[in-house]
Amino acid sequence: MPNIHHLALSLCGAAVATMLQAAAGSTSAMAEEISFKDDIVPIIKGRCIDCHVPGGKGYEKSGLDLRNYEGLMKGTNFGPVVVPGDAFMSNLNVMIEGRAKNIRMPHQLKRLTSCDIDLFRRWVNQGAKNN
Numbered sequence: 001m002p003n004i005h006h007l008a009l010s011l012c013g014a015a016v017a018t019m020l021q022a023a024a025g026s027t028s029a030m031a032e033e034i035s036f037k038d039d040i041v042p043i044i045k046g047r048c049i050d051c052h053v054p055g056g057k058g059y060e061k062s063g064l065d066l067r068n069y070e071g072l073m074k075g076t077n078f079g080p081v082v083v084p085g086d087a088f089m090s091n092l093n094v095m096i097e098g099r100a101k102n103i104r105m106p107h108q109l110k111r112l113t114s115c116d117i118d119l120f121r122r123w124v125n126q127g128a129k130n131n
């Protein structure tokens with residue numbers, strides 16, 4: 001029998017919960033909703049906000065204000081960075097996943113964990129709701 005502990009440790013919390021729900025036969029398992037307030041805001045507060053407030057270098061350079069949902073959805077001086085429902089096309093996800101050639105977010109700092117990147121991807125794909 002495979003060692004279930006090692007398997008679980010390599011996955012994100014939400015993914016494990018989804019697996020357990022699926023195993024229990026819950027039909028809502030695959031639709032588990034990511035919450036802006038509970039899942040995304042803590043990551044922004046920990047890893048992005050220092051630079052993305054007025055006076056911070058991310059805000060001063062790009063205009064992106066990450067203090068709240070409205071600021072995130074407004075985007076940069078050049079326009080939105082989130083395309084609700086389409087993480088592949090969203091510059092927000094491009095930046096944190098490192099899909100752009102010369103720039104990644106957090107700027108010149110350690111990248112987000114794959115779990116955090118996954119939360120952003122699912123949140124955008126689920127419509128980038130203010131939930």
Ligand code: HEC
Nearest residue numbers: 047048051057058061062064076081091092095105106107
């Ligand atoms: C150390 C400071 C710093 C941190 C931390 C930081 N950023 Fe930035 N961010 C910047 C700077 C500087 C720019 C402008 C980059 C440029 O245009 O050269 C920027 C620009 C951006 C842009 C617009 C990029 C574009 O060209 O369209 C996005 C989206 C972004 N940041 C998201 C984030 C997210 C999400 C986080 C947290 C995971 C984050 N940033 C953390 C400094 C930071």
